[in-house]
Amino acid sequence: MTIRDVVSYLVAHQLAGNAEVIKIAELYFAQGVSPSVIADALGMSRDRVRGYITRINDRTVSPHVLSKIIKRCIPLITQVKPLVNSCRCRCGAEVYTSTARYRHVVNEHREVVEMFVEEVLKALATAVVKK
Ligand SMILES: [Zn+2]
Numbered sequence: 001m002t003i004r005d006v007v008s009y010l011v012a013h014q015l016a017g018n019a020e021v022i023k024i025a026e027l028y029f030a031q032g033v034s035p036s037v038i039a040d041a042l043g044m045s046r047d048r049v050r051g052y053i054t055r056i057n058d059r060t061v062s063p064h065v066l067s068k069i070i071k072r073c074i075p076l077i078t079q080v081k082p083l084v085n086s087c088r089c090r091c092g093a094e095v096y097t098s099t100a101r102y103r104h105v106v107n108e109h110r111e112v113v114e115m116f117v118e119e120v121l122k123a124l125a126t127a128v129v130k131k
Pocket of ligand 1: 104
């Protein structure tokens with residue numbers, strides 16, 4: 001249940017064209033880079049970086065499992081083609097901030113998010129079985 005929430009959060013940001021959120025998840029959870037180094041690297045405020053990390057952390061119980069899941073699912077998630085490019089969604093809507101883009105995708109394109117979440121979860125399950 002919580003793994004699905006993490007995957008769903010990341011897939012929605014990828015579809016929203018918020019590549020920086022995926023990058024933050026990868027650097028912090030998969031590579032162990034500190035929030036302040038990430039903030040400098042991405043030219044974002046530390047508070048904003050910490051905000052995204054907190055959102056993702058909220059959605060799970062074990063940091064170890066979370067790190068493993070994120071390592072495995074990021075290569076899959078980054079293959080998903082964003083619905084929003086340069087603030088314009090494929091449906092014609094114009095969305096100008098990363099929060100607005102995320103909300104638009106979650107509210108208006110829920111079925112697309114769900115479809116990719118299922119795909120990623122299926123691929124994760126296969127990877128676990130194969131080991
Ligand atoms: Zn749209």
